[in-house]
Amino acid sequence: MELPQLVAQFVETQNTYDSETYVTCFTESAIVHDEGRTHTGKEEIREWIEEANEKYRSVIKPLQYEESGLNGVLTAEVSGTFPGSPIVLKFHLGLKGGLIDSLKVTG
Template identity: 90%
Template sequence: MELPQLVAQFVETQNTYDSEAYVTCFTETAIVHDEGKTHSGKQEIRQWIEDANEKYRSVMKPLQYEESGSNGVLTAEVSGTFPGSPIVLKFHMGLKNGLIDSLKVTG
């Protein structure tokens, strides 16, 4: 599947558990909504992804990507050390200046 560079980097950094490179996909003021919690700014996002990587060791396999204006939705099969693995999740991205400004993960 051909993905835009930013989305491909987002997937690659998740799959290699590189939290430093992962946060470079986000704006300084980005907001992430996942598992009922909100994480604001790169420092909180880095802490969130480090915790999630340690807890779940999740890897994503892109299934579909759609982009419309400043919004993108990545549908991916996510597997890891969590109950129900693998599952299909949607990553709803708000895009700004070539970076992710908001991310909401839904089932």
């Protein structure tokens, strides 16, 4: 599947557990909503993804990507060390200036 460069980098850095490069996909003031929690700014996002990587060892397999204006939705099979793995999740991306400004993960 052909993904835009930013989305491909987002997936690749998740799948290689590269939290430092992962946060470069986001704006300085980006907001992430996942598992009922909100993480604001690159530092909180880095802490969140490091904790999630250690806890779940998640790998994203893209199934579909749609983009409309400044919004994108990545549908992906996510596998890892969590109950019910693998599952299909949607990553709702708000885009700004070539970066992710918001991310909401839904089931």
